Amino acid sequence: MSENRFIEKFQNKTDSELEYILENKKSYNEQAIAASIHILKERNGKTPELESVESEIKLEKERKEIACEKTIEEQKKKNNITDDPNAPELHSKKVIMVFSGLFSTIFGAVLLMYNMKQTDNQSGRIQVFIFGILYTIITLVVVNLLNIGGNIALIFNIAGGGILTEYFWNKFIGKEFQHRKRSWIKPAIISVLITIPLILAAIYGQ
Structure with missing residues (x-):
C-alpha cells in the first residue's frame, strides 16, 4: 500500500470526498479506490460501509477474472488449441x-x-x-x-x-x-x- 501514490495525494480530502470516490468507483482507477479505503480506515476504522465496498470490489475482480478466463478458453476453442499433453x-x-x-x-x-x-x-x-x-x-x-x-x-x-x-x-x-x-x-x-x-x-x- 505504501507504493500507492494516491495515499499521499488524497490525505487532504475530506471523508465526503473519499466516500464520493467509492460511490463512483467506475470513474476511478484501482489505486485511487484502494487509497480512499485505506485513508477512511485510518480515520474511522473498519466500518460496515467500507466492508461492503471491499466485498463489492472483490466480487467485481473475481467476475473480471472469470470473464477473462472464459475469453481465453473460447479463443483456444476457436483456434482448436488444447492443453491435452498427448496432442501434437x-x-x-x-x-x-x-x-x-x-x-x-x-x-x-x-x-x-x-x-x-x-x-x-x-x-x-x-x-x-x-x-x-x-x-x-x-x-x-x-x-x-x-x-x-x-x-x-x-x-x-x-x-x-x-x-x-x-x-x-x-x-x-x-x-x-x-x-x-x-x-x-x-x-x-x-x-x-x-x-x-x-x-x-x-x-x-x-
Whole structure:
C-alpha cells in the first residue's frame, strides 16, 4: 500500500470526498479506490460501509477474472488449441500467416511442413514444399518484372499464407484438428538470420 501514490495525494480530502470516490468507483482507477479505503480506515476504522465496498470490489475482480478466463478458453476453442499433453505441438495458423507475410510464403510453408511431419502427412508435406517454392519464385518474378513496391509483395505473401492455412492445412491436417500451440521464437530467430544476409546482398549487390 505504501507504493500507492494516491495515499499521499488524497490525505487532504475530506471523508465526503473519499466516500464520493467509492460511490463512483467506475470513474476511478484501482489505486485511487484502494487509497480512499485505506485513508477512511485510518480515520474511522473498519466500518460496515467500507466492508461492503471491499466485498463489492472483490466480487467485481473475481467476475473480471472469470470473464477473462472464459475469453481465453473460447479463443483456444476457436483456434482448436488444447492443453491435452498427448496432442501434437503445431505452429498455429496465425503464426504461419505472420511468417508468410513478413518473410515470404516459403517460410510459412516450412512451418506447415513441420506441422505435417508431426501429424504424419508425408504427401501433404511434398505438396506444400512444391507450392511454397513455386509460389515464392512466381512472386519474386512478378515483383521484379513489374517493378512493383513492397506493399504488393506483402499482399502476395499474405495471399500465399492464406492458401497454406485455409487450403493445405484444412485438407491435410483438418480444419478442427486439436493441437497444442508451439513456440514461434526459434523459427523467428532462424528466419531473421536467413533473411538479413539476403537483404544485405540485395542492397550491396546493386
